[in-house]
Amino acid sequence: MRVLFVKKDKIRIMVLIVLLSVILVSLMIFHHIFIRYPQTVTVLQPIYNGPQDRKVVTITCNVDWGNEYIPPMLEIFHENNIKATFFVTGRWADQFPELLAKIHSEGHIIGNHGYQHKDFSKMDYGQNHQQIHAAQNSIKRVTGMNPVYFAPPSGAFNRHTLDAARDLGCKVIMWSIDSIDWKRDGTDRIISRVNKRLCNGGIILIHPTDQTVEALPAIVKNINEAGYEIISLEQLVKMIEIN
Secondary structure (H helix, E strand, O other), X not given: OHHHHHHHHHHHXXXXXXXXXXXXXXXXXHHHHHHHOHHHOOOOOOEOOOOOOOOEEEEEEEXXXXXXXXXXXXXXXXXXXXXXXXXXXXXXXXXXXXXXXXXXXXXXXEEEOOOOOOOHHHOOHHHHHHXXXXXXXXXXXXXXXXXXXXXXXXXXXXXXXXXXXHHOXXXXXXXXXXXXXHHOOOHHHHHHHHHHXXXXXXXXXXXXXXXXXXXXXXXXXXXXXXXXXXXXXXXXXXXXXXX
């Protein structure tokens, strides 16, 4: 019997050692992730839509080409008192600083679209950070301001993209109403896509194309006739934060 008790005592001691080892390892992992590297704890999720209880929409335009169509777009926005958000790449900002300055001077929001139009979902943290940061610098040289919104090219992103954008002070913006105007498959189709997808808090995505310029007046008219108010992205994001 004494031998049996001794064996049981040894088993208990071994189990206790194992449990303590597991607890110690867990504490070390916790310290490594949540204390040494706090930036990995909170991830700001992308914004696809504004408040669904408000009949408002906002217009965003992704820019890496099509600069010749931006002036007429600005005219339409001015005529309709619309403040859009232009997500521009850093390389575009470097090539067309005067046009970027004009967009900014007319009160539109300038967002970050990465330095180059690449697939951010295939990049690690360092590459994502470099692309977003380089675009921040290019845009700031022209506008004097760092963008606070980032739209990944083609909507492609991963966890590293979200971490890098957050660390650089940017909220990640997606869309809920895609005009798919880059296909250039006809003005009527562009108008129809936007009209069919209209929704409360909608984020409308367009690009600078000739057909988009032709479609914009009808798109704006349809939005107004449907009872929606076109607001800035900043206003829409504030509504989300208040809710």
